[in-house]
Amino acid sequence: MAPSAMSRWTKALSEAQPVPYWLDDPGRPHPEPALTGAETCDLLVVGGGYSGLWTALNAKERDPQRDVVLLEGREVGWAASGRNGGFCAASLTHGLPNGLTRWPDEIVKLQELGARNLDEIEKAVARHDLDCEFERTGEIDVATETYQAWELRDWYEELREKGLADGIDFLDADEVREQVASPTFEAGLWDRRGVAMLNPAKLVWGLKRACLGLGVRIYENTPALELKSYGAGMAVRTPYGTVRARKVALGTNIFPNLVKRVRAYTVPVYDYALMTEPLSEEQLAAVGWKNRQGLGDSANQFHYFRLSADNRILWGGYDAVYPYGGRVRAEYDDRPETYAKLAGHFFTCFPQLEGVRFTHAWGGAIDTCSRFSAFYGTAHQGKVAYAAGYTGLGVGATRFGADVMLDLLAGERTERTSLEMVRKKPLPFPPEPFAWTGIALTKWSLARADSHGGRRNLWLRTMDKLGLGFDS
Numbered sequence: 001m002a003p004s005a006m007s008r009w010t011k012a013l014s015e016a017q018p019v020p021y022w023l024d025d026p027g028r029p030h031p032e033p034a035l036t037g038a039e040t041c042d043l044l045v046v047g048g049g050y051s052g053l054w055t056a057l058n059a060k061e062r063d064p065q066r067d068v069v070l071l072e073g074r075e076v077g078w079a080a081s082g083r084n085g086g087f088c089a090a091s092l093t094h095g096l097p098n099g100l101t102r103w104p105d106e107i108v109k110l111q112e113l114g115a116r117n118l119d120e121i122e123k124a125v126a127r128h129d130l131d132c133e134f135e136r137t138g139e140i141d142v143a144t145e146t147y148q149a150w151e152l153r154d155w156y157e158e159l160r161e162k163g164l165a166d167g168i169d170f171l172d173a174d175e176v177r178e179q180v181a182s183p184t185f186e187a188g189l190w191d192r193r194g195v196a197m198l199n200p201a202k203l204v205w206g207l208k209r210a211c212l213g214l215g216v217r218i219y220e221n222t223p224a225l226e227l228k229s230y231g232a233g234m235a236v237r238t239p240y241g242t243v244r245a246r247k248v249a250l251g252t253n254i255f256p257n258l259v260k261r262v263r264a265y266t267v268p269v270y271d272y273a274l275m276t277e278p279l280s281e282e283q284l285a286a287v288g289w290k291n292r293q294g295l296g297d298s299a300n301q302f303h304y305f306r307l308s309a310d311n312r313i314l315w316g317g318y319d320a321v322y323p324y325g326g327r328v329r330a331e332y333d334d335r336p337e338t339y340a341k342l343a344g345h346f347f348t349c350f351p352q353l354e355g356v357r358f359t360h361a362w363g364g365a366i367d368t369c370s371r372f373s374a375f376y377g378t379a380h381q382g383k384v385a386y387a388a389g390y391t392g393l394g395v396g397a398t399r400f401g402a403d404v405m406l407d408l409l410a411g412e413r414t415e416r417t418s419l420e421m422v423r424k425k426p427l428p429f430p431p432e433p434f435a436w437t438g439i440a441l442t443k444w445s446l447a448r449a450d451s452h453g454g455r456r457n458l459w460l461r462t463m464d465k466l467g468l469g470f471d472s
Helices: 003-013 050-062 096-102 107-127 146-161 173-179 200-213 260-265 281-287 336-349 394-410 434-451 458-466
Strands: 037-046 068-071 087-089 139-143 168-171 187-191 195-197 217-219 226-230 233-238 241-250 267-276 294-297 303-307 313-317 358-368 375-379 384-388
Touching: 003 336, 003 358, 037 050, 037 233, 050 068, 050 200, 050 241, 050 394, 068 241, 087 107, 087 394, 096 107, 107 195, 107 200, 107 394, 139 146, 139 173, 146 168, 146 187, 168 173, 173 187, 200 217, 241 394, 260 375, 260 384, 267 336, 303 336, 313 336, 336 358, 375 394, 384 394
Parallel strands: 037 068, 037 241, 068 217, 139 294, 241 384
Antiparallel strands: 087 195, 139 187, 168 187, 226 233, 233 241, 267 313, 267 358, 294 303, 303 313, 375 384
């Protein structure tokens, strides 16, 4: 990249605020007071992101008399749930390719459950009046290299042969550019019904309001410090109080799990995004995008991009940064070198938008596990349930995970808890320095594959055979 081009593109970042666009909203609700003193309840939910809020909401909808308390260490939605791209996918397996590889015998059932889960999210948006800019526009997986276009076509034919192509269309270069005009697009797969776009922070805030309306007691700025058995139930200690509960659901995801043996199954991966100013009518016409789909490219180091309700473009992805030791720290949320890289990629994709400015640039941690999709389990003789490891595709899947946790806590064998995906766990990550070394080698290999026609080296082929990987 020439220095002049870099300076031209990074100039678009000169007024970008290093805060998540979604959370920079005057409508952001005030936090609920922190817990002080002692509380008791039937169900304690730890974590105020999607995972915890869906668990609390679904618990009350299953049994309105159930006494539910939710603890959040900061403010609801301040972490991954308020920082993501707002892609709400039906897939429970981090995409159909990953699901088909890992659970071929269950993939039809997993697809059905995922589609039903997305339908239920859409119904909940209407039922609870969740004003979250929900648009079920689908998503296009685009090829930006010729070899990727051939791979997309081959994948589409495989889906047709397996009877899994319902609602999916293959688009050639002209057809995909008719949808969204970029000179870099070579082909696309349009999943018409399997993905919705939404405002992630407004979804969190709407879920919070719905939970409060059903009688859930929410305490914010109340970190859960310790979990232990207490008589027939459990007790959780907080800075200024305690909660005694019959059952506990843990939705803490990337943050250290209160069940310590679960911690080795996830590592934090930092992901970054930019948001443009609203496009003018002329700029929007130059891009097309009349059907407002979400988009993602087919590279290993991929980008995801979409239109907001006010016609800004969110552009994120590519760099997936793992900090040594798996530390989660506020300073990792801001990474100017990645913003500069993303700005260059944006204007390469959309050269007709040169001159557009970015207003926000931010990052956040994703809870990645080695099989790329969530895992589940119980502890303390079934009195505690957890779900984690969504690996960047949790906006929709966390609602399914909430139902899994509630099923597990009830001791029920359901179509969800019977799944191999639910019954078995991924391989844990090794301790340092092996985790950092393995992840660094994997990232280098993935970048190399992108620049060598998609050819995977011996390290990646070995990881594939072992069912291991690294992704955001």
